[in-house]
Amino acid sequence: MSIPIELSKLIELVGRHNRWRRFECINLIPSENVMSPLAEAVYFSDLMHRYAEGKPGKRFYQGNIYSDQIELYTSELLSKLFNVEFVEPRPISGTIANAVAFRSFAEPGDRAVVPSLQAGAHISHTELGILGAMGIKQFVMPFDIDKWNIDVDRARKIIEDVKPQLVILGASVYLFPHPTREIADIAHSVNSIIIHDVAHVLGLIAGKVWPNPIHEGADIVTASTHKTFPGPQGGVIFTNNRDIYETISRNILRFVSNHHLHRLPAVAVTAIEMLYFGEQYAKQITRNAKRFAEALAEQGFEVVAENLGYTQSHMVLIDVRRYGGGAKIAKMLEDANIIANKNLLPWDSPEKAHNPSGIRFGVQEMTRFGMKEDDFREIAVFIREVIIDRKDVYEVKKKVVEFRKNFINIAYGFDIPKEFYNSVISIPMIL
Numbered sequence: 001m002s003i004p005i006e007l008s009k010l011i012e013l014v015g016r017h018n019r020w021r022r023f024e025c026i027n028l029i030p031s032e033n034v035m036s037p038l039a040e041a042v043y044f045s046d047l048m049h050r051y052a053e054g055k056p057g058k059r060f061y062q063g064n065i066y067s068d069q070i071e072l073y074t075s076e077l078l079s080k081l082f083n084v085e086f087v088e089p090r091p092i093s094g095t096i097a098n099a100v101a102f103r104s105f106a107e108p109g110d111r112a113v114v115p116s117l118q119a120g121a122h123i124s125h126t127e128l129g130i131l132g133a134m135g136i137k138q139f140v141m142p143f144d145i146d147k148w149n150i151d152v153d154r155a156r157k158i159i160e161d162v163k164p165q166l167v168i169l170g171a172s173v174y175l176f177p178h179p180t181r182e183i184a185d186i187a188h189s190v191n192s193i194i195i196h197d198v199a200h201v202l203g204l205i206a207g208k209v210w211p212n213p214i215h216e217g218a219d220i221v222t223a224s225t226h227k228t229f230p231g232p233q234g235g236v237i238f239t240n241n242r243d244i245y246e247t248i249s250r251n252i253l254r255f256v257s258n259h260h261l262h263r264l265p266a267v268a269v270t271a272i273e274m275l276y277f278g279e280q281y282a283k284q285i286t287r288n289a290k291r292f293a294e295a296l297a298e299q300g301f302e303v304v305a306e307n308l309g310y311t312q313s314h315m316v317l318i319d320v321r322r323y324g325g326g327a328k329i330a331k332m333l334e335d336a337n338i339i340a341n342k343n344l345l346p347w348d349s350p351e352k353a354h355n356p357s358g359i360r361f362g363v364q365e366m367t368r369f370g371m372k373e374d375d376f377r378e379i380a381v382f383i384r385e386v387i388i389d390r391k392d393v394y395e396v397k398k399k400v401v402e403f404r405k406n407f408i409n410i411a412y413g414f415d416i417p418k419e420f421y422n423s424v425i426s427i428p429m430i431l
């Protein structure tokens with residue numbers, strides 16, 4: 001029998017996707033990354049077929065002798081890497097981590113003070129997402145464009161007036177650390193729980209270039225495990241408070257039945273790699289982001305937050321209103337194999353979500369493939385050729401594909417020492 005047509009079509013599509021996104025594109029989506037070969041090797045295991053509802057040692061399913069140990073060890077490694085006492089690794093995404101954390105400390109009809117969508121909040125922080133789904137009322141913290149951050153004085157007034165059950169920090173557009181300590185003091189003065197969502201910057205925290213909100217007074221940290229922290233897609237929750245941890249752990253089963261066990265060893269491998277290489281990786285990410293922002297400004301773009309040195313994170317934001325807006329520009333870049341996000345900027349109204357003012361770039365994945373500051377300067381030139389010079393986009397695409405061929409090994413801003421790769425060879429035999 002020859003290969004069924006349905007199967008060959010599917011395999012071809014997956015192969016095309018893999019070749020295109022993995023080897024031919026410059027990926028600048030800030031919420032993505034790639035796992036190391038080691039993490040991928042342990043991800044493809046029998047664990048992906050199994051159930052383990054409940055906590056290690058107290059499962060609702062048999063067959064978890066080893067997965068219990070894997071889960072406990074993953075939590076132990078994360079606890080060490082992030083210097084936190086309690087880790088809940090079961091949320092299967094950052095959104096689910098938020099849902100569990102929010103619902104653990106707020107009932108329908110309760111109140112939450114959150115960053116605004118235009119100033120970077122993730123949809124799950126808002127009435128359009130989890131808050132709305134749970135009937136929790138949203139009150140928005142004002143944003144100070146000059147400081148490109150939460151306006152603490154005006155946020156104080158809102159928090160003191162509203163006396164919310166929850167105060168939420170963190171963002172999907174995140175150039176500078178949010179003022180956790182100041183907002184935590186205000187939140188605690190009215191008995192609110194403060195939750196800081198560090199989905200985007202978890203890897204920067206692991207690499208010690210971004211503050212860990214747990215050490216600055218946040219009660220709970222939620223995150224994804226696949227953005228600057230280059231693990232498998234999933235979520236995680238941290239706290240230093242035993243009561244909070246126990247409440248969250250009890251509530252997990254309301255949102256997650258099967259917690260996708262095969263993620264856990266891949267998270268653990270990534271945590272081990274970040275223990276060894278995380279600082280160098282995170283430093284290279286922030287150097288690259290800064291240089292990229294400067295280079296885009298040199299090429300003629302309006303890069304936001306110039307007065308503040310553009311960025312301290314993995315992200316860079318440009319305002320592309322004068323070129324037709326974010327939707328048009330993101331599509332033009334895609335035609336040149338440069339993959340980026342359109343994004344609201346603080347001066348947009350939420351209705352502009354389909355054609356916002358901004359484009360959001362993230363350097364973490366290309367840094368992982370070994371790109372350095374000068375490489376990001378070249379990328380800024382490609383972007384100018386597409387957006388400002390309006391050169392033939394297919395000519396630029398050819399140059400992008402050639403350029404990308406120089407960066408095919410996954411690294412941490414430098415090549416991973418051979419011993420780490422050698423162990424990959426023996427892992428399939430174990431499996």
Ligand SMILES: Cc1ncc(COP(=O)(O)O)c(C=O)c1O
Pocket residue numbers: 031093094095096121122124170171172173197198199200223224225234235
């Ligand atoms: C700040 C923030 N929180 C949560 C999420 C949701 O994460 P996930 O896609 O893992 O559900 C995102 C997604 O990008 C995010 O930016």
